[in-house]
Amino acid sequence: MPKVLDNVQIGPLNWKMKVEIPRLVAKAKAGQFVIIRVNEHGERVPMSIAGLDKKNGVLTIIYQVVGKTSALMTTVPAGGQLSDCVGPLGVPSHIENWGTACLVGGGIGIAPIYPIAQAYKEAGNKLITIIGARSKDILFYEDEHRAIADELYVCTDDGTYGHHGFVSDVLKKLLDNGVKIGMIMAIGPLPMMRVVSNLTKKYNVPTWVSLNPLMVDGTGMCGGCRVSVGGETKFACVDGPDFDGHKVDFDLLNKRLLAYKEQEKIAMNRFLKEPGCKLAESVKKFTYPG
Numbered sequence: 001m002p003k004v005l006d007n008v009q010i011g012p013l014n015w016k017m018k019v020e021i022p023r024l025v026a027k028a029k030a031g032q033f034v035i036i037r038v039n040e041h042g043e044r045v046p047m048s049i050a051g052l053d054k055k056n057g058v059l060t061i062i063y064q065v066v067g068k069t070s071a072l073m074t075t076v077p078a079g080g081q082l083s084d085c086v087g088p089l090g091v092p093s094h095i096e097n098w099g100t101a102c103l104v105g106g107g108i109g110i111a112p113i114y115p116i117a118q119a120y121k122e123a124g125n126k127l128i129t130i131i132g133a134r135s136k137d138i139l140f141y142e143d144e145h146r147a148i149a150d151e152l153y154v155c156t157d158d159g160t161y162g163h164h165g166f167v168s169d170v171l172k173k174l175l176d177n178g179v180k181i182g183m184i185m186a187i188g189p190l191p192m193m194r195v196v197s198n199l200t201k202k203y204n205v206p207t208w209v210s211l212n213p214l215m216v217d218g219t220g221m222c223g224g225c226r227v228s229v230g231g232e233t234k235f236a237c238v239d240g241p242d243f244d245g246h247k248v249d250f251d252l253l254n255k256r257l258l259a260y261k262e263q264e265k266i267a268m269n270r271f272l273k274e275p276g277c278k279l280a281e282s283v284k285k286f287t288y289p290g
Contacts, residue, residue, distance in 0.1 A: 001081040005058060007074070011138045013065040014108065015074055016050075022057025024087050030115040031093025031210065031242055034059065035218045037083040038072045045069050046215045046237075048112035048187075049088070059085070062111035062140070068267040089218045090241050093119065093208075098182025101125040102174075103149075104167050104196055106132050106188025110141050112210060113187050117148055120185075126150050128181070130170050132188075136161035168195045175203045184208070186245065190254055197245030209245040211236045213256055228252050 006018040024034065028049060035044045051060030065071050076082065093116050101120045105113040110131045121127050127148065132155035133139040139154070139161060146152045153170045154162030163170055167188075175181070184207040186196040193209040200207040213236050215225040220238040227234050228249035234240065 001083065002085040004076050004078060004080045004082060006078050007076055007080075009074070010062070010140050014138060014140060015063055015065070016140075017061045017063065017073065017076075019059045019061065019082065019085055020057060021059050021085055024085065025052050025054060025057045025059050028052055028059070028088035029092035030095070030119040031112075032088040032090045033218075033241060034061070034085050034087030035089060035215070036061075036073070036085050038069060038076065039083050042072065042083065043069050044086075044216060044218070046089075046212070046218060048210070048212075049115055050111035052115060062108065064108045067264045068271045071268065071271050086218065089237060091239065093185065093210075093242050095119045095123050097124040099126065100128060100179070100181050102128040102130065102171070102181045102184045104130045104171060104184060104186040104188070104192075105145075106167055106186075106192040107134070107138075109186075109188030109192070109210075110139075110145070113185065114141055114144055116185055117145065121148050125182075128174070128179075129153070130155065130167045132156065132167040132192075134158060166195070167192065168199055171196060172199055175200070175205070181205055185210075185242075190250060190257065193245060193248075194250040197248065197250075201246045207245040208242050209248060210241045211243060211248065211253065212241070213253060227256075 003020045005020050008016055010016045033046050033048050035046050037044050047061045050062040063070050103113045103117045117127060117129055128151045129145050129149040130153045131145060134157045136156055155165055155167050155170060156162055184200055184205055186193050187210040197207050211227055213225045213227055215237055216222040218237045220235045225236040227236055229243045230247035
């Protein structure tokens with residue numbers, strides 16, 4: 001069983017978990033994901049890779065409390081164990097030297113663009129990174145991105161830090177100013193990825209997004225993660241998670257993401273009412289995705 005080395009809170013509803021799992025880390029590449037089960041009775045949930053320590057065999061995951069399972073993950077202490085952690089899954093992000101590459105991360109998407117940014121940089125790209133959050137108190141990984149990006153832009157929806165506005169505002173300004181970008185990779189909430197994709201299509205700049213549909217097995221067996229890309233049905237777990245943002249049917253994806261919202265809400269409320277739950281106050285104060 002994978003050993004949890006650390007599991008710390010890095011924001012109101014964001015947590016950073018480090019898992020010792022050498023064989024998985026040795027094979028994993030930027031852009032891939034894992035599927036975690038907290039205990040033998042729990043559901044299997046996909047988690048993006050936020051860091052790979054190849055030397056020590058340590059996987060980093062940054063997750064946001066959005067439902068019962070992610071809330072349950074916060075209860076696993078350092079030194080504890082996960083029931084299982086399967087991976088690496090999915091197709092690694094395509095990496096090459098485009099001259100200038102741009103990474104756009106919104107919300108929890110700031111985490112998975114980090115290993116991709118590292119890979120882009122190692123391939124010789126000039127790296128422009130744009131990260132954004134609703135407010136300063138839920139922003140994270142700024143120092144990590146600043147250390148490798150040639151240019152870093154930080155945005156907050158409420159103006160509490162950096163640019164007052166959305167990541168798409170900064171990206172549009174760069175494109176309007178004639179900055180030549182060979183590839184854009186955007187990861188974050190569906191509305192953000194949709195806006196970025198619609199924007200860059202007008203400028204004819206290749207743009208990829210990492211999709212997060214409902215997923216069960218992660219091997220293409222269940223079909224739960226199907227998405228429509230360019231009019232064709234694809235499975236995010238084996239064909240993705242990266243897809244051409246200009247071809248993704250975001251309307252269909254959004255409908256599928258909403259399929260079990262009521263059940264998820266019921267499960268979360270039950271969990272928060274359990275005796276000793278330490279997350280109840282945080283969830284009351286902050287509106288989480290969903």
